[in-house]
Amino acid sequence: MSDALNYLLKVRKDAVEPYFKALKEGGKHLDIKTRSLLSVITKVDAQTEAGLKQYLVRALREGNSADEILDAMLVCLPTLGMSKIIWAVDIILQMNIPDFNPELLGEEKQWYRLTAVSEIEEGVSRHDYEGRACFIKKIGDGYQVFDSRCPHQAADIPLSALENGTLTCSRHQWKFNVNTGECIENGSRPLNKIEYKIEDKFIYVHS
Ligand code: FES
Structure with a gap:
């Protein structure tokens, strides 16, 4: 939601709320x-x-x-x-x-080889591939892989944005729990999960 709508919702709640209700109701059969x-x-x-x-x-x-x-x-x-x-x-x-990517449109999504499993550090690491990046959260033998792009407006979140298990996007301060991807402050959507597979001791992620 825009800052202006947020503002109006705060200062003119009674006038603006019906607008959102109409939007929601209008699309309920879709x-x-x-x-x-x-x-x-x-x-x-x-x-x-x-x-x-x-x-x-x-x-x-x-x-x-x-x-x-x-x-x-x-x-x-x-x-x-x-x-x-x-x-x-x-x-x-x-x-x-x-x-x-024009080369991928209309084609099957691909797997990209990210790194050797033995190279993945315990905790959180960030990995670049094919012009983008992801975070891997390693807990024991288990992994969670999240897109490094903020689910709000796709700002790229660096590893330096991680503090005490929370990733903070510098653009509008949405905060995410890096263990679950859940948005815990200022926003409404979780980090996007990326599908992965382990094969021949390497981790692969889906495009
Ligand atoms: S792009 Fe808006 S909080 Fe990340």
Whole structure:
């Protein structure tokens, strides 16, 4: 939610709350994937960059593929117009999200070899791969792998943001429990989990 809406919700709760209720009620017969796609379209139409980034990440998290998001925009071409779609795609490409890599669109997701299992330190470590990064939390023989990109607006979170088991995104101060990925302060969404597998003593992560 924008700072302005947060502010209005605090100082004019009675006037603003019905707006959110109407939004929620209006979409109650739609599945969550479709709703998240429609949210992306509204941000493209309004050309709000922060909103587009936020809802794009949410649409991916709700299970939409990059192809589906692009299709949703293109099917709305008559009302959005090509210039707004180009504006949106420029922003999406700047976000450097691997799902929108032209070489991967329409193809099977891939496994990337991250590192040897023996190299993974107890506790939390950060690993770069294919132009992005992830955190691995190692507890005994078990692992949790999280995307290093903040689920709010995709800011990359460095390992230096970790203090006493809490990762803090410097952009808007969302705080995450690094053991569970849960957002514990200032935000509403957990770190995105990344699928992994161990094979031949190496850890692989899904794109
Ligand atoms: S991008 Fe907003 S808190 Fe991380």
